[in-house]
Structures are given as C-alpha cells and as structure tokens.
Amino acid sequence: MYTKKRVVAMLLAGGQGSRLYALTKNVAKPAVPYGGKYRLIDFPLSNCTNSGIDTVGVLTQYQPLVLNEYIGNGQPWDLDKMNGGVHVLPPYETQAGASWYEGTANAIYQNMRFIERYDPEYVVVLGGDHIYKMDYSKMVDFHVANDADCTISVIDVPKAEASRFGIMICDDKNQVTDFVEKPKEPKSTLASMGIYVFTWEKLRKYLIENENDANAKREKGEPWSKDFGKDIITSMLRDKQRLFAYEFEGYWKDVGTLDSLWEANMDLLSPSVPLDLYDPSWKIYSRNSNMPPQYVGDNANIENSMISEGSTIDGTVDFSILFSGVTIEAGATVNYSIIMPGTVIKSGAVVEYAIVGSDSVIEPRARVGSSPENIENRDDWGIAVVGHNVTVSAEKVVAPKQIIGENI
Amino acid sequence: MSVNYNVLGLVFASMHDAYVSELTKQRTMGSIPFGGRYRLIDFPLSNFVHSGVSEVGVITKSNYGSLLDHLGSGRDWDLARKKGGLHLLPPYSQTGGIYKGRLDALNNIWGFVEHSNAKYVIMSNCDVVTTINFNPVLKQHMENEADITLVYSRGVYDYEKNKCTTVLEFDGDNRLKDVLVDPQFSGECNIWLEMCIITKDFLKKIVSDAASRNQFSFTREILQGRRDDFKIMGYKHDGFFTKIDSIQDYYLANRMLLDPEKKNALFRKDMPVLTKIGDNGPVKYGLESSIKDSLIADGCIIEGTVINSILFRGVKVGKDSVVKDCVLLQGTKVGENCSISSVIADKNVEISNEKVLTGSETYPLYIGKGGKI
Numbered sequence: 001m002y003t004k005k006r007v008v009a010m011l012l013a014g015g016q017g018s019r020l021y022a023l024t025k026n027v028a029k030p031a032v033p034y035g036g037k038y039r040l041i042d043f044p045l046s047n048c049t050n051s052g053i054d055t056v057g058v059l060t061q062y063q064p065l066v067l068n069e070y071i072g073n074g075q076p077w078d079l080d081k082m083n084g085g086v087h088v089l090p091p092y093e094t095q096a097g098a099s100w101y102e103g104t105a106n107a108i109y110q111n112m113r114f115i116e117r118y119d120p121e122y123v124v125v126l127g128g129d130h131i132y133k134m135d136y137s138k139m140v141d142f143h144v145a146n147d148a149d150c151t152i153s154v155i156d157v158p159k160a161e162a163s164r165f166g167i168m169i170c171d172d173k174n175q176v177t178d179f180v181e182k183p184k185e186p187k188s189t190l191a192s193m194g195i196y197v198f199t200w201e202k203l204r205k206y207l208i209e210n211e212n213d214a215n216a217k218r219e220k221g222e223p224w225s226k227d228f229g230k231d232i233i234t235s236m237l238r239d240k241q242r243l244f245a246y247e248f249e250g251y252w253k254d255v256g257t258l259d260s261l262w263e264a265n266m267d268l269l270s271p272s273v274p275l276d277l278y279d280p281s282w283k284i285y286s287r288n289s290n291m292p293p294q295y296v297g298d299n300a301n302i303e304n305s306m307i308s309e310g311s312t313i314d315g316t317v318d319f320s321i322l323f324s325g326v327t328i329e330a331g332a333t334v335n336y337s338i339i340m341p342g343t344v345i346k347s348g349a350v351v352e353y354a355i356v357g358s359d360s361v362i363e364p365r366a367r368v369g370s371s372p373e374n375i376e377n378r379d380d381w382g383i384a385v386v387g388h389n390v391t392v393s394a395e396k397v398v399a400p401k402q403i404i405g406e407n408i
Numbered sequence: 409m410s411v412n413y414n415v416l417g418l419v420f421a422s423m424h425d426a427y428v429s430e431l432t433k434q435r436t437m438g439s440i441p442f443g444g445r446y447r448l449i450d451f452p453l454s455n456f457v458h459s460g461v462s463e464v465g466v467i468t469k470s471n472y473g474s475l476l477d478h479l480g481s482g483r484d485w486d487l488a489r490k491k492g493g494l495h496l497l498p499p500y501s502q503t504g505g506i507y508k509g510r511l512d513a514l515n516n517i518w519g520f521v522e523h524s525n526a527k528y529v530i531m532s533n534c535d536v537v538t539t540i541n542f543n544p545v546l547k548q549h550m551e552n553e554a555d556i557t558l559v560y561s562r563g564v565y566d567y568e569k570n571k572c573t574t575v576l577e578f579d580g581d582n583r584l585k586d587v588l589v590d591p592q593f594s595g596e597c598n599i600w601l602e603m604c605i606i607t608k609d610f611l612k613k614i615v616s617d618a619a620s621r622n623q624f625s626f627t628r629e630i631l632q633g634r635r636d637d638f639k640i641m642g643y644k645h646d647g648f649f650t651k652i653d654s655i656q657d658y659y660l661a662n663r664m665l666l667d668p669e670k671k672n673a674l675f676r677k678d679m680p681v682l683t684k685i686g687d688n689g690p691v692k693y694g695l696e697s698s699i700k701d702s703l704i705a706d707g708c709i710i711e712g713t714v715i716n717s718i719l720f721r722g723v724k725v726g727k728d729s730v731v732k733d734c735v736l737l738q739g740t741k742v743g744e745n746c747s748i749s750s751v752i753a754d755k756n757v758e759i760s761n762e763k764v765l766t767g768s769e770t771y772p773l774y775i776g777k778g779g780k781i
Contacts (some may be wrong), residue, residue, distance in 0.1 A: 036690030037706070075483070076685070277689035278707065288685045292675040293444030293705035293719075295668065302699055308690040309445070309706050312668075321690075 003083050005055045005118040007140055008200075009048050010111070012104050013041060013128035014061030019257045022387030022405035023357055028060065030128030031067040032261070033340045033358065035268055035277065036308040036321050038286045039070060040255060043133070044126045045077040045086065046284045051136040053124065055084035057114050059107040061091055061100060076287045089114060103226035106214075109207040120200050125228065127194040131264050132252040133275065133282055134195070139246045143197040149241040150202065150233070152176065153195035155248050165191030166229050168245045176243035179233050190245055193252055196228065202241065206232050251275040258403075262355055262383045265321045265338045269304055289324045289341070299330040308341075315345065323358070332362075337369065340388070349392075353400065357388035368398040375400060412460035413492065415546065416526035416608070419452045420510065422469030423533040423602070424572050427653045430774050431754070432471060438534040439475040440658070441737050441755070443665055443674075443681075444705035444720050447478050448652070450683045451539065452532040452603075453485045458679040459542035461530065463492030465520055467513050469499050478684050485682045495520060509624030514615045521608065529611055533602035537661065538649035539674050539681065542605070545643045549605045554641040556610070558584065558631070559603040561645050566594045571653040574600040574627055576642060584640040587631045598642065601649060610638075648673035659752055659772045662718045662735045665703055688721050696727065705738075712742070726761070733769065751775065 017029025024032060030041035041058075048056050056079060060067055067088075074086035089111050091100050101107035108115075108125065115123060122143065124136055134153070143151040154168050162183070168190045169178040180187070210231045217224035225231055236243055251274050253264040267273040277284055291310025296302065301316040310325040315332035323341040328334055331347040340358040345351055349362045354369035362368060369384030382401035386392060391407045398404050421438030431440050438449035449466070456464050464487060468475060481487075482494030497517045499507060507513040510531070514521070521529065528549070530542055540559065549557040560576050567590065576598040577586040614630055623629040631640065648670045650661040665671045675681060688707025693699070698713045707722035712729035719725075720737045726744035733750045736742070740753040743761035750767035754777040759765065763781055767773030775781065 076687075278692075278709065283687045284689075285687050288687075290680045290682055292671065292681070293703045294691060295666075295671065296699040296702050296704060296714075297668075298701050300699060302693045303697055304695045305693045306690040307693065307704075 002117040002119075005084060005120050007053050007055075007122045007124060007136075008115055008118050008120040009044075009053045009056045009124040009126055009136070010108055010115070011041070011044055011048075011056055011058045011126045011128055012107060013058050013067060014101055014107060015129065016062040017129065017256070020261065021258065021403050022385055022390075023258070023261075023355070024063070025387055025405055026063055026066070027388070028063050028067045028128075031070055032129075032255070033323055034131065034255070034261070035265060035284075036306045036323055037289075038284060040131070041067070041071070041128045042077075042284050042286045043131055044128060045071075045074075045079065046282075047132075047134050047136060048124075048126075049078050049285065050282050051134075051138075053136060054079065054081055055118055055120075056086045057089045057111055058086060058128075059089050059101065059111065061107075064088070064090060070287055072287070077285045084118070087114065102214075103231075104228045105207060105210050105232050106226035108203075109211050109226070112204065112207065115200065123198045123200045123203055125196040125198065129256060130193065130252060130254055131275070132193075132248070132250065133284070134248060134250070134252075136195075136197075139195070140197055142246050143199075143244065146174070146244045147242060148197075148244045149199050150236055151197040151244045151246050152233070153193045153248050154190040154245045155193055155252050156189050157191045159186070159189055162186035162189050162191065168192060170245045174245050174247070176237065176245050179229070179237060179243075181229055190247070192229065193248060194229075197246075202236070203232070206235055210235065258355065258383055258385055262338060262353075266319070266336070268306055268321065269319060291324050297330065300328075315347075335371070346394075354384040354386065354398070356386045357390065359389050360386050361391045362386070363392060363394040363396075365394055366392045366396045366398075368392060370400050372400075410460060411462045411492075412543075413463070414526055415459075415461045415463075415528045415530060415542070416521065416524045417452075417456040417461040417464040418514075418521075418529060418531045419449060419456075419464065419466045420513070420531065420533050420602075421449055421466050421472065421475055423510075424535045424653065425469065425471075427535075427571055428655055428658055430655050430776070431658065434471060434777055435474040436469065436471045438466070438468075439472070439478050440534075440652075441720055442537065442652075442658075443662060444703050444718055445686070446681060446683050447475075448534040448537065449475065449478070450485075450681050451537050452534060453487070454679065454681045455532065455538075455540050455542065456530070457485050457487065457682065459530075459546075461542065462487065462489055463495075463524055463526065465495045465497050465517065467497045467499075467517060469507070472498070480684070484684050507624075510626035511615055511618040511629065512624040514611070515619045518612070518615060521611070524608075527608055529606050529608050531604055531606065535653065536601045536603070536649055536651045537674070538601060538645065538647055539676055539679050540601075540603070540645050540647060541679065545605055545645075548643055549607075549641070552582075552641050553639070554605075555607060555638040556630070556640045557605045557643050558640065559601045559605075559643050559645050560598045561601055561647075561649050562596060563599040563649070564595065565591075565597050565599060567592050568594070569654075569657075570651070573651065573653070574602070574631075576600050578642045582642050584631070584635045584642060587627065587635065589627060589632075598644075599651070601645060601651075655752065655774055656770065656772065659735055659750075663716070663733070665718065666701055666716065671703075686721050694727070712744075712746075735772075754779070757781070 013030040017024040079086035214224040294311040297314035307322040308324040314330040315328040329347040332345040342359040348365040375381040385403040387405040425432040487494035694711030705721040717734040729746040739756040748765040
C-alpha cells in the first residue's frame with residue numbers, strides 16, 4: 001500500500017566527483033566529509049526533512065558502498081518511514097538488458113515507477129554536492145502560485161563568475177525566457193543551483209520524450225544526451241512551457257573542486273558567512289559516530305577552529321576544521337586545514353593549507369602543504385591533498401598543489 | 409557480539425536518588441548528565457547491548473520524565489526491537505505507594521520478568537559508572553552453577569566520605585563470606601558495583617518468598633541474611649569505575665575523565681558508550697580562545713578560556729571569560745568577562761557578563777537547573 005504524497009524528492013547522487021581526485025577514489029561525491037561532522041548529502045537530506053518532504057529517492061551509481069552504508073534506513077534524518085522515507089535507487093537489470101544511468105534525466109526516467117507509487121503532484125530534483133540550507137516547501141509554494149511547469153532555483157552570482165554556471169534569463173515576473181549553459185558573455189547573473197521543482201505530469205512527459213529522442217539519435221549515430229539542463233529544460237523552453245526562476249538568498253556553495261571544498265569548510269570559520277550549523281530550528285542531521293566528547297590537553301593551542309567529538313588535541317590548531325576521532329599530538333601544528341575522521345597528526349608534523357582524508361597518518365616531522373607567503377611564485381601555490389587511508393612517512397614533504405593517494 | 413536471548417537485563421534507574429538530591433530534584437539517577445554528553449543510564453544500557461543483551465527492563469521510581477525523554481523507544485541503543493528491546497517499567501507497588509527496595513520492585517514487575525524467555529537476569533544500578541562486558545561474568549556464573557554472582561572491584565573506601573557503599577568479603581573459593589553496608593573503616597576493599605547475575609528460577613523463588621514475608625531489601629535479606637544458604641559468588645571487574653554518592657563525588661567523578669587513562673578505560677573503542685543523539689554542530693573555538701586539559705562536547709561555542717573543566721553539549725563561554733575546574737551541564741551560557749571556578753552549573757544556567765563565582769575543590773558551588781545569575 002502506498003498513500004499519495006504531494007511531493008517526492010529525487011536526489012542525484014551518482015556522480016563521481018572526478019575533480020575531487022584522491023578524496024573520491026573509493027567514495028561517491030555526496031559521501032565526502034564536510035564541516036567537521038557532516039557528509040555533503042546531509043544538507044539535501046536534512047533540508048528535505050526540515051521542509052516536510054518525507055519521501056526521497058537517492059540515485060546512486062559510482063562507488064556506492066560508503067554512501068549506501070551511510071544512508072542506511074535513513075533514521076538519522078528521520079527518513080525511516082513506514083510510508084515513504086529514503087530509498088537508495090541503484091541502476092538495475094531488466095528483461096531488455098541492463099544499463100547504467102546515462103545522464104541525470106535518464107536516472108530519473110529509469111525510476112519513474114518509484115515516483116508513480118506515490119502518485120505525486122510535484123517532484124523536486126536535487127543534487128548531492130552543494131552546501132546550503134533551503135526550505136523546499138517555499139519553492140513548491142512559489143511553483144504552485146505561478147502555475148509553473150518547472151521552477152528552477154537560482155542564485156545571483158558575481159558577473160565575473162557567471163560564465164562558470166548555467167545562466168537563466170528571466171522577464172520581470174521571474175519567468176524564464178532563456179537558459180544558457182556556461183555562457184562566454186552572460187546576459188544575466190542568475191545561476192542555476194541544480195534544484196528543480198517539476199509538475200510531475202509534465203516532467204514525466206518530457207522524460208519519455210527525451211528518452212525516445214536520444215535513443216533514436218543514438219541508433220542513427222548522432223550525438224545524444226539525457227540531461228536535465230541540456231535536454232529537459234531546453235525542450236520545455238522550446239515548447240513554451242511555464243518555467244520560473246526562484247531566487248534563493250543565503251549561503252550556497254558548489255563543492256565540485258578541491259579548492260571549493262577547502263573554501264566551503266573555511267567559510268564556516270568566517271563570522272561573515274551566513275551558514276549557521278547551530279540553529280535548532282533547522283538542524284543539519286548526520287549519522288553519529290558515538291564518540292566521547294573531545295579532549296583538549298595541556299599543550300594544546302586552539303584558536304578559530306571547529307572540532308568534532310572523539311578528537312584528542314594536544315598540539316596547535318588554528319583556522320582549521322577537524323572531524324571526529326582526529327588526534328593532534330603535542331608539538332604538531334595544523335593551520336588553515338581540513339582533517340577528516342580518524343586521522344592522526346604526529347608530533348612535529350606540520351599541516352598547512354591542506355586537506356587530509358580520513359584514517360590517514362601524518363608521521364613525525366612530515367610537512368603537508370605550505371602557506372602562500374612562503375611560495376615565491378604564486379602559480380606554484382595551492383591546497384595540498386592527502387587521500388583517505390594514506391600514510392605520509394616521517395620527514396616526507398607534500399608540496400602545495402600536490403595530491404597524494406598512496407603512501408609515501 | 410551477536411544477540412544472547414538467554415539473558416534479561418534489568419536497570420534500576422532510581423536507586424540511591426536521595427544521595428545526590430541537588431541533581432535529582434528534577435530528574436532521577438539514571439538521567440543525571442555525566443561526562444559531557446551522557447546520562448548515567450547510558451553506561452548500564454551500553455554494557456548490556458555490547459554483551460549481547462537485547463531485552464532490557466528499566467525500573468523507575470519517581471521524577472522519571474527526563475528519563476523517558478532520554479530513552480524514547482530505545483533506538484539509540486539499538487533497543488527498539490520486536491524481539492526483546494527496551495521496556496519501561498513505571499513504579500507500582502502491591503503494598504501501596506511506591507515500592508521499597510529491590511525485592512519489592514521486582515515483585516511488582518514480576519509479570520514482565522516471567523514473560524521473558526531468558527534463563528538469567530543481570531541487574532544493574534545507574535550510580536556506578538563503568539564499562540564492563542558481562543559475558544565473562546555469565547560464563548563464570550554458569551561454570552560455578554551459582555545462584556547469584558556479584559560484580560565487585562577493588563577500590564579505596566573512606567567511611568567519612570563514601571555513602572551507601574556495600575563492601576564484600578569472599579573466602580578462598582570466591583564464595584561470599586561477609587557483606588557490610590557503610591562499615592566504619594577506611595582502606596582498600598572489595599566494593600560491590602551494584603551489579604549481579606541471578607539465575608531466573610532462583611530469583612523467582614527469593615522474590616516470592618520475600619513478598620510473603622514482607623521483606624524488601626535485597627542487600628539485607630538476601631546478601632546479608634541468607635549468604636550461607638545460597639551459592640553467592642564474586643566476580644572481580646578490573647576496569648575503571650566510579651560510584652556517585654554525593655554532589656562532591658559527582659564533581660570529582662566527572663573531572664576524573666580528564667585523566668586520559670581513566671577516560672580510555674571508560675570509553676573503549678570496542679565498547680562505545682551509546683547515548684541519545686543530539687545532532688549538535690562541532691565545537692566552535694573563537695579567535696582568542698584558550699583551552700587546557702578539558703573535555704568539550706559537541707555544540708559548544710567557546711570564545712574565552714577553559715581550564716580543567718567538563719563542558720556538556722551546547723555550552724557557550726563568552727569573550728574574556730575564564731572557566732576553571734568547572735562542570736557545566738548542557739546549554740549553560742557564560743557571558744563575557746566572567747570568572748567562574750569550581751562551579752557545577754545544571755542544565756540551561758545563564759551567567760551574565762562580569763560575574764565572579766567561586767566554589768572550592770571540596771565544596772563546589774552548585775547552581776540549579778535554569779538558574780539565572
């Protein structure tokens with residue numbers, strides 16, 4: 001028995017996140033740790049719960065083990081439900097054969113049966129790699145008030161950055177008149193956040209159309225694609241459907257690259273960044289590691305940092321984010337860095353402007369990364385990265401910009 | 409550890425409430441906050457769960473609202489189960505009023521115990537904090553074919569300081585020889601951890617027998633009164649333990665966790681202490697914060713100095729304030745430019761700017777729940 005749900009959310013979590021290199025070697029991008037105790041997917045999942053959306057399909061494909069285990073039955077996000085709840089939807093085999101998800105639209109197309117069980121009026125499509133707090137129910141209200149077929153959440157970005165995004169051009173009533181992916185000369189600064197509300201009936205129609213069109217093109221040997229931005233939105237605009245832009249105000253960060261992941265973490269330490277993780281009315285939930293409170297020792301020096309439970313700190317920590325179960329030994333220094341769960345920084349080691357993955361060991365007197373002031377040529381500087389389960393042996397050096405995925 | 413359906417766990421959540429009357433004014437022993445993010449009942453529950461016990465009854469007495477709130481369905485201890493799971497047993501006495509003593513309490517909940525398929529019952533209080541695996545205790549109990557196996561530790565007892573302490577003596581075969589409650593001496597001895605394993609059929613016999621004689625006290629009637637008639641054995645537990653029997657002791661027990669050896673003995677990696685999840689953010693340390701030798705729980709925001717203290721979830725310490733030798737329970741807010749030392753602040757206490765509060769190591773200053781200073 002399935003009772004009707006007005007809104008169902010579909011969360012696209014299959015991406016590889018190849019620009020995060022060593023950090024997504026064995027982990028899907030939405031499972032990448034963020035902010036001391038979270039993983040990226042905690043944000044859309046918590047937003048769903050806080051917005052009153054209790055039925056969520058999570059589409060997985062790349063390296064799903066950690067992500068599946070993390071989502072589990074959805075209990076940490078209150079998404080363990082008798083009716084609805086969170087469901088992990090991997091690609092599957094049918095009588096016609098098996099196929100991987102061939103793009104974002106195809107992933108939803110292949111799971112139309114899941115959506116139809118709940119007979120929804122609206123489907124919210126989300127990504128799993130953005131940091132933001134958003135009330136999707138307000139966006140659905142906006143969609144309904146405009147009698148829209150599709151509503152795309154947009155954020156005003158600086159003109160100089162607009163060419164990195166999908167840009168929406170709107171009229172004065174927020175109706176979308178045109179959509180350009182990464183324009184060289186942007187005509188607007190409203191960037192798509194990859195968050196869509198569709199009237200399900202319409203989405204269904206366009207998914208089937210796109211699927212058939214793309215398959216026909218493929219048979220003819222023509223280029224084809226099955227993507228939301230490129231195909232579904234473009235087709236809907238072509239057919240003069242009602243598309244609206246919903247302007248979001250607040251903190252939103254895409255963490256597609258190592259630099260942006262580092263920056264998004266550092267943003268949490270800046271008093272001017274409006275992302276409050278301590279607001280009891282809009283908590284970001286996560287699966288808890290059940291560790292004791294953190295212990296800060298006699299030799300510790302901690303300033304302007306965020307540190308999570310189970311950690312033991314006896315060294316110097318400044319402008320850094322430390323996840324659960326991290327050990328910083330006496331005489332170790334961590335500055336402007338992100339240290340993921342279970343990692344040990346041994347005495348005399350220095351970690352600066354770096355991301356160190358989970359369960360890694362930085363042995364005594366090793367050096368990871370460097371402050372930009374110590375680098376003569378600014379182009380040689382960047383964030384140093386050590387992957388998960390990597391040991392950096394005593395006295396070894398990981399240079400700025402270097403990415404280490406194996407023991408050195 | 410896989411599940412052992414042969415064992416039923418019973419937690420006495422309200423035993424010895426009167427000894428920490430400040431903290432139990434609005435709660436019961438089991439729901440007293442401890443160690444930054446825990447409540448005392450988390451320790452017996454985690455011990456049970458990690459020993460494979462998945463059927464647990466919690467016997468309450470009074471002021472158990474906060475306990476019910478903490479336990480919920482038992483999900484955070486993996487005790488929301490179809491088979492077994494957590495059962496809350498509110499007070500009820502056939503003799504009228506609230507039950508007196510363990511035997512009376514057991515008599516009143518006997519229907520629950522009877523209904524269980526377990527062959528053995530493990531009983532535990534909440535006022536002794538330790539991490540213990542009950543499987544070796546159970547193994548010894550079965551090998552000995554004992555009626556009762558009492559869990560004890562070697563510890564220093566001081567009759568001027570300690571209260572409600574039961575001291576045990578055993579013969580060369582580990583059989584109970586003598587039981588003294590609050591004896592008039594000081595020194596190292598066998599201290600009962602208020603935990604024992606009892607064969608269920610035997611328990612049924614002594615509970616119904618006690619009821620017919622109008623007897624209530626397990627310690628007095630069984631351990632002291634019948635020790636020669638029954639096969640009562642001892643099991644020595646070697647891990648760290650602390651027994652909380654006064655507010656001063658509560659203060660010291662919390663601060664004992666600043667000793668890494670004791671902390672690691674209580675919070676073992678293979679037996680994590682489970683508790684209700686609060687979904688707080690990580691601890692945020694401000695630009696001029698300074699922290700030494702302290703235990704800090706998630707959700708704290710610290711902009712001042714913290715030395716030698718235990719900060720529970722969501723505590724805030726303002727700029728230029730110094731917190732020294734304190735135990736600040738969840739939600740305590742310390743304003744700017746304060747100096748507080750040797751203070752126990754109960755839940756949601758607010759200390760406004762520029763305040764100076766000083767207790768002493770032997771007599772900490774206690775501020776009641778929700779107090780505003």
